[in-house]
Amino acid sequence: MDLYDVIHSRRDVRAQFTGAPIPDETLQRILEAAHAAPSVGLSQPWDFILIRNPETRAQFHQHVHHEREVFASSLDPVAAERFSHIKIDGILESTLSIAVTYDPARGGPAVLGRHAIADAGLYSVCLAIQNMWLAATAEGLGVGWVSFYREEFLGELLGVPAGIRPVAWLCLGPVTHWETTPDLERHGWRRRRPVEAAVHKERWPAM
Numbered sequence: 001m002d003l004y005d006v007i008h009s010r011r012d013v014r015a016q017f018t019g020a021p022i023p024d025e026t027l028q029r030i031l032e033a034a035h036a037a038p039s040v041g042l043s044q045p046w047d048f049i050l051i052r053n054p055e056t057r058a059q060f061h062q063h064v065h066h067e068r069e070v071f072a073s074s075l076d077p078v079a080a081e082r083f084s085h086i087k088i089d090g091i092l093e094s095t096l097s098i099a100v101t102y103d104p105a106r107g108g109p110a111v112l113g114r115h116a117i118a119d120a121g122l123y124s125v126c127l128a129i130q131n132m133w134l135a136a137t138a139e140g141l142g143v144g145w146v147s148f149y150r151e152e153f154l155g156e157l158l159g160v161p162a163g164i165r166p167v168a169w170l171c172l173g174p175v176t177h178w179e180t181t182p183d184l185e186r187h188g189w190r191r192r193r194p195v196e197a198a199v200h201k202e203r204w205p206a207m
């Protein structure tokens with residue numbers, strides 16, 4: 001696939017995972033693509049935990065569904081009804097889960113380019129995730145990012161040392177297809193903004 005095709009085909013997948021195996025060489029290419037991401041001060045502050053154990057996944061799934069209820073209870077009745085139809089994860093159906101973490105101490109204490117913007121480390125981890133997402137798409141696989149969790153819970157579940165932050169739980173695997181429209185748009189939760197609304201000339205637009 002051409003890069004632009006990959007970018008525009010990529011979807012957040014929840015319902016279309018088949019559970020079919022991922023060849024080792026494919027997974028290796030995807031992980032190497034993630035690891036090739038740019039990072040502030042060349043800190044490469046990410047780690048990737050591959051989770052196949054059904055018990056670990058079931059425990060995480062249960063926690064995510066508790067957090068789903070927490071979010072649902074904060075919604076007004078119309079939004080809650082809409083949300084009730086939206087699937088928010090494919091933890092159990094996908095082939096593999098990958099937890100991505102951020103180690104702010106890596107490459108420190110003097111991380112070149114991070115002295116004024118602490119979040120630059122987190123930005124780097126997100127770039128690794130995006131590389132992974134696009135590489136998986138180019139390989140014909142789906143990815144779903146799950147963020148309905150408390151960091152402390154996930155850190156404890158996976159034995160992540162204090163100070164290292166779990167940034168994402170990603171569901172990965174073969175899919176039946178990619179939808180052409182994001183799930184949230186299909187379910188009437190929210191529409192995408194046109195690019196023209198996001199691009200400004202010279203300054204923030206006058207209110």
Ligand SMILES: Cc1cc2nc3c(=O)[nH]c(=O)nc-3n(C[C@H](O)[C@H](O)[C@H](O)COP(=O)(O)O)c2cc1C
Binds near residue numbers: 012014088145181182
């Ligand atoms: C940081 C981040 C966290 C997300 N968390 C969730 C999540 O917990 N559950 C979910 O269903 N989708 C999650 N998504 C997917 C978004 O809903 C999705 O990217 C967005 O609706 C646009 O759809 P698309 O990725 O298919 O273009 C997350 C995406 C990002 C970038």
